[in-house]
Amino acid sequence: xxxxxxxxxxxxxxxxxxxxxxxxxxxxxxxxxxxxxxxxxxxxxxxxxxxxxxxxxxxxxxxxxxxxxxxxxxxxxxxxxxxxxxxxxxxxxxxxxxxxxxxxxxxxxxxxxxxxxxxxxxxxxxxxxxxxxxxxxxxxxxxxxxxxxxxxxxxxxxxxxxxxxxxxxxxxxxxxxxxxxxxxxxxxxxxxxxxxxxxxxxxxxxxxxxxxxxxxxxxxxxxxxxxxxxxxxxxxxxxxxxxxxxxxxxxxxxxxxxxxxx
Ligand SMILES: [Zn+2]
Numbered sequence: 001x002x003x004x005x006x007x008x009x010x011x012x013x014x015x016x017x018x019x020x021x022x023x024x025x026x027x028x029x030x031x032x033x034x035x036x037x038x039x040x041x042x043x044x045x046x047x048x049x050x051x052x053x054x055x056x057x058x059x060x061x062x063x064x065x066x067x068x069x070x071x072x073x074x075x076x077x078x079x080x081x082x083x084x085x086x087x088x089x090x091x092x093x094x095x096x097x098x099x100x101x102x103x104x105x106x107x108x109x110x111x112x113x114x115x116x117x118x119x120x121x122x123x124x125x126x127x128x129x130x131x132x133x134x135x136x137x138x139x140x141x142x143x144x145x146x147x148x149x150x151x152x153x154x155x156x157x158x159x160x161x162x163x164x165x166x167x168x169x170x171x172x173x174x175x176x177x178x179x180x181x182x183x184x185x186x187x188x189x190x191x192x193x194x195x196x197x198x199x200x201x202x203x204x205x206x207x208x209x210x211x212x213x214x215x216x217x218x219x220x221x222x223x224x225x226x227x228x229x230x231x232x233x234x235x236x237x238x239x240x241x242x243x244x245x246x247x248x249x250x251x252x253x254x255x256x257x258x259x260x261x262x
Contacts, residue, residue: 019045050177052102093218096211098162098170104139106172107146109157113179113188118226121190121262122216123183124251125234126204126243131166131197138165141196142173155181161191162215168207170215176224186237186262191225199244209250216256230258237262 019029021044029045030052045051127145132138146158153159159181160173170193174180182192193212195204203209219225233251234242236258243251251257 021045093214093221096170096214096218098172098215098218099135099139101172101175104142104171106142106158107150109174109178110150111156112174115177115179115188115191117176117224118229119189119191119219119224120226120229121186122219122225122229122231122256123186123190123192123234123237124212124231124243124247125160125182125192125194126199126247127163127194127196128198128242128244129196133166135165135167135169138167138169138171138196141165142171145196149181157181159192160194162193163196164193164204164208164211164215165196166205166208168205168211170211176219176222183234183237189262190232191219192234195243195247199247200241201244201246203246203250213254229256230260230262231256232258232262 023029027044029047031050129145130141132141142158142163145163149155149159150157157178158173161175161180161182162173163171165171173194176191179188180192181187182194183190193215195208195212197204216225216229216231220227220229231251231254233248234240235248
């Protein structure tokens, strides 16, 4: 087993419109990676970030953060294993980095429903759990949340569409393509971003607040969120303290915040 170190210059061809990088490692490019029988890797297929390279090998995801790239899935060909290095930012939007599910070591969902975009609603939550301030601790926190949602709550996947850390980065939960489990009664009409931490008595930092604003702008730009969307806090539509007193007060000054019940 060895680690294949590549440079940005080597990564570049992966994004230039050919599925060859995937085929070369014995994988197939699929529109929905959830049908992969083994692991999947981002950045090896042409045509957009939703197309991912499926490998028949089921391996443990290894996380090793190197600047803005990530060493993820172990891929084995005829018994020789190496690590694929892929770009992790699935967003392609300015001002925000969105770490893909495979970046943080997400489990595959037990099932999913396709979200019919554009969404007319966007909800802000907090996790009421631990804050995280760097990639590794955020990835670990995310895996814990996903385990809790799937194993304790019995859901098919982590509930939120996206999560944001105090590292100022967005993390893909169910993403733009799948219906979430975050805001009862509204899941098929809206996406949700959840701030990791408890924001009853203090605000999330500026970097994370800005990241979520950019995430929403990204969603609009890509057609996943309606231009005329309405923004809410979780407590606007449910009996909960979420997203925390301070964060709830903050989002009421954001564009598109709505005082009208959806
Ligand atoms: Zn909530």
